[in-house]
Amino acid sequence: MISLVTAAIAPAIALLCFFYLKDEYEQEPVHMVFKCFIFGALLVFPTLFIQYALQEEQVIQSLLMEALVQSAFIEEFLKWFIVMLTVYSHIHFNQRYDGIVYATxxxxxxxxxxxxxxxxxxxxxxxxxxxxxxxxxxALFGVVMGYxxxxxxxxxxxxxxxxYSFFFPFLLHGLYNIILLTQDRWIYFLTPFMIFLWLLGLRKxxxxNLNQAAYFSKKAAS
Structure with missing residues (x-):
């Protein structure tokens, strides 16, 4: 059981550390990042409840609706909502890159x-x-959202x-799901899509960081 939980969580912690350390100027308080991580984990339960209710009421009638509504829309909206509710107006959200850290x-x-x-x-x-x-x-949907x-x-x-902070993660998540649900050899389509996501995320x-550099240069000169 412990090994299973570790295998499930360890890659996420590694990715979170990677994106956290990519902040080149002022890294966020660890307790704030941890709080966001926990809130994100708790979101699974209302998400599963809503998805179950949609299935029971037979609202989802096609693979396209399953890909876009049942999964992408609900999950990305709830993640977006919790970031807006908990940290968007917080004093520690004081730089452009902070959105990436918290949303991720x-x-x-x-x-x-x-x-x-x-x-x-x-x-x-x-x-x-x-x-x-x-x-x-x-993680990469979170990077785009936070950007x-x-x-x-x-x-x-x-x-x-x-x-944009909701729409683009929703669109990317929807495309991911459509590939997974409609392609028998999904790995041949999903692999280049993931490469695109990584390139997009690293670009954001x-x-x-460049915008933060410009801000600090301007602040130092004033």
């Missing part, structure tokens, strides 16, 4: 709890693929960027 922490908390439940059902032999695809994808939340907080056009990280 929520996403990886969610993915970890989901991973524990999955490995309990299907065994340790699925741990590697779970870490490679679902866990990593949740736009950072822009929404510190730039004009807040409504636009808040919309670089841009967030």
């Amino acid at each position: 922490a929520v996403a990886l908390g969610f993915a970890s709890a989901e991973n524990v439940l999955y490995l309990l059902s299907y065994g340790l032999e699925t741990a590697f693929l779970r870490a490679l695809f679902p866990l990593s994808s949740h 736009y939340l950072g822009k929404a907080k510190f730039y004009d056009k807040k409504v636009r960027y808040l919309f 990280i670089k841009k967030a």
Whole structure:
């Protein structure tokens, strides 16, 4: 049991440390990041309840609805909502990159709890693929979400960027699900999609850090 939980959570902790340490200027308090991780993990339970209710009421009538509504929309909206509720207005959310740290922490908390439940059902032999695809994808959806939340907080056009912070993770998650549900040889399609996600995520990280560098340079010169 302990080995199973460790196998489910350890990759998420490693990814969270990676994104946390990518902050080149002012890293966030560990207790705030941990709180977001826990909130993300707890989101699994209302998510499962809503998804079960949709199935019971036969609201989901197609694979497309399952991919976009039952999974992508519900999961990304709840993650977005909990970030907005708990940290968006917090004093520690004071730089562009902070959005990436907090949104990724929520996403990886969610993915970890989901991973524990999955490995309990299907065994340790699925741990590697779970870490490679679902866990990593949740983290990268979180990076995209957090990037736009950072822009929404510190730039004009807040409504636009808040919309982007939900819409783009939802769109990417939906595409991920569509590949998984509609392709028999899904790994041949999902592998290049994951490479694209990583490149996109790393680009957002670089841009967030560059914006922070410009801010600190301007602050030092004033």
